[in-house]
Amino acid sequence: MGKYACKRILSYYRRLNALHCLWNRGSRAGIAGLAVLMLASCQQTKTADPQNSPSNRTEAPSKANAEPVDMVIYHPFAGNWSVEKLEQFFGESIHKKFPNIRPKFLVGGPPGTAIPELIMAKQAIDIVFVSIGATQTQFLDFNLGYDISPFIQKSRVDLGKFDENSIRQLKELGKGALYGLPLFDSIAATVYNKDLFDKFGVAYPRDGITWDELYELNKKLTVHNGNVQYYGFSAATRDTIGMNQRSAQLFRPGTDEVLVTTDVWKNLIHDLVRFYAVPGYDTSPAASNAANQQKRFFDERTTAMYIGSSGLPFQRLAGMNFDFATYPVYPETPKAGPAPYPTNIYVTSISKHKEQAFQVLDYLTSKEFQSFAVQDGTQVSVLDDADVKRAFGTKSQMLQGKNVSAFLALQHSPPLASNSYTTIATGAVQDAIVAVVAGEKDVNTALRQAEEAANKTIAERKGK
Incomplete structure (x- = not known):
């Protein structure tokens, strides 16, 4: 393969890499696989299993x-x-x-x-x-x-x-x-802006809050006031898929076949998209991506609560009157937090x-390094060690007096099974959520088309 073709591949890969935090990630994984094969040709090496x-x-x-x-x-x-x-x-x-x-x-x-x-x-x-x-x-x-x-x-x-x-x-x-x-x-909690709760006379969320209780708070805090639209809730929806507490699996057991037209997925999507159906929400696809969801809460500060799971940009909380509650749970499993990520x-x-x-x-x-690493509160240890857990956030001025125990209070739900095509399946479900939030499709149609699109992409990738 010529050097100019290789340069085109690399240029295309960089554009794909820039989309990492956006909604549509399924196609990126498939094309990345093609880039690998073509790069192998550029290097004149044989790609092995x-x-x-x-x-x-x-x-x-x-x-x-x-x-x-x-x-x-x-x-x-x-x-x-x-x-x-x-x-x-x-x-x-x-x-x-x-x-x-x-x-x-x-x-x-x-x-x-x-x-x-x-x-x-x-x-x-x-x-x-x-x-x-x-x-x-x-x-x-x-x-x-x-x-x-x-x-x-x-x-x-x-x-x-x-x-x-x-x-x-x-x-x-x-x-x-x-x-x-x-x-x-993963760092998982409900982060909330106390000033917005005070502004609208709403009680702060508490540890052990359920998804239904969070939804009721969302309705009370989604308000148009003084020519400003306020929102009750923003979320990193990519995380809620990959770390879902229902252990909704993306694939038919033991296979690479995407299977998301199940009742558990339908119920999970219904539970999530209802938050965006509250009158006043901007339901456009652009507003639904992760970057804009974070922007509303951390930068514009027009959102009262943010649900994050795979990382929270604490530096963007500077100047906010904030605190934490546990990640929302289901009443039948009150100690089950997000799946590990x-x-x-x-x-x-x-x-x-x-x-x-x-x-x-x-x-x-090791315990030695992990005890140090958790002190600024930006990382949660992978170790099941009480001493390390107690060290979380102890050297962070920003977290002093905050409810940091919310990050450690819940147990992990069972994880989703992973394989070479997980990003394709996750991206397809993300697209389905965006379409439902925007009112373009109902849940059943969106999930059926997501399943079909993901399986088609996987088949094409296997054929290359």
């Missing part, structure tokens, strides 16, 4: 030497972490623990920093950390998976210290192989320092 490729067979671990090592750690999304923040948050601790390891950080976003560009440039990448939802498109699709099971056995890492659902998700993605470890848990950390198949990279993974998931 991740589980059977020789580069992914873990050799017997040897004693890691103490020679100086440049350890390249990559995160694909600039909106989440900057290089400076990574150096401060991770780099100083890693170098202090391992003086011979010099952490170097790369963040996706600027030209030349997308995964296919880095691979073509033969850039060293030893470690990747990314959410469970983006693992396929930002890691596995590029044959970067490497089974760390022998390292785990040699180092006697106790996988029981992690949430069992998070480990199960990792093994499902690796089809039995374990390519990484959970790094951070962890950020995982992986050793790559192209690393020349795999054993040292695993040592870094082992350290970053």
Whole structure:
């Protein structure tokens, strides 16, 4: 394949990568698969099955030497972490623990920093950390998976210290192989603007609030006042799909066939879209995307409550009179919070320092580092450890006096089964929600068409 064709592929991939936080992500995953195959042609290398490729067979671990090592750690999304923040948050601790390891950080976003560009440039990448939802498109699709099971056995890492659902998700993605470890848990709570509750004389939400109670608050707080439209509720709807408490599965059990025309999905979508059916809501597709939902609450401050699950931009709360309540629950399962949506950390198949990279993974998931990492309140530990939990938010001035226990009060619901096509299925359901909110389709039609579209995309991807 010519170099100009390769450049066109990379340009197209960058445009897809920019859509990561928007609603329509299903097609992106499918096209990313095509980009992988074409890039392989550019490199004149043969793409092998991740589980059977020789580069992914873990050799017997040897004693890691103490020679100086440049350890390249990559995160694909600039909106989440900057290089400076990574150096401060991770780099100083890693170098202090391992003086011979010099952490170097790369963040996706600027030209030349997308995964296919880095691979073509033969850039060293030893470690990747990314959410469970983006693992396929930002890691596995590029044959970067490497089974760390022998390292785990040699180092006697106790996988029981992690949430069992998070480990199960990792093994499902690796089809039995374990390519990484959970790094951070998802942050899930109801964040609310106390000033708007006070303005309209409405009582604050409490821990243990149900979805029905939240809906009633939403109705009271969706008000047109002083030429300003106020809203009771905004949400990261992508999270409510992937972390749903009903454990509504995206696929027919044991297959890659999308199945979302079930009663549990219909009820779940009905429960969600009713919030946007309250008179006064802007139901246009543009207003429904995650960025605008956040903008209303964090920036414009015209929304009283925000439901987030995979991360909350606490820095955007500066100057707001805010507090937290638990994530809404169903009355029949009052302790069941969202399903886990962890950020995982992986050793790559192209690393020349795999054993040292695993040592870094082992350290970053240790009680020592996790106790430090949770102190600013921006991350939740993956460890089931009372001491670590008590450390959450203790060094954050912004969180002093706030109900931070809301983040830790609920248990995880069982996770959705994951496979290579999860992002396609999730994107199709997102499109269905947007169409129902906009009044373009009823729930049954939207889910049926979403199911058909997702299965068609998956069939096309399998045929390439």
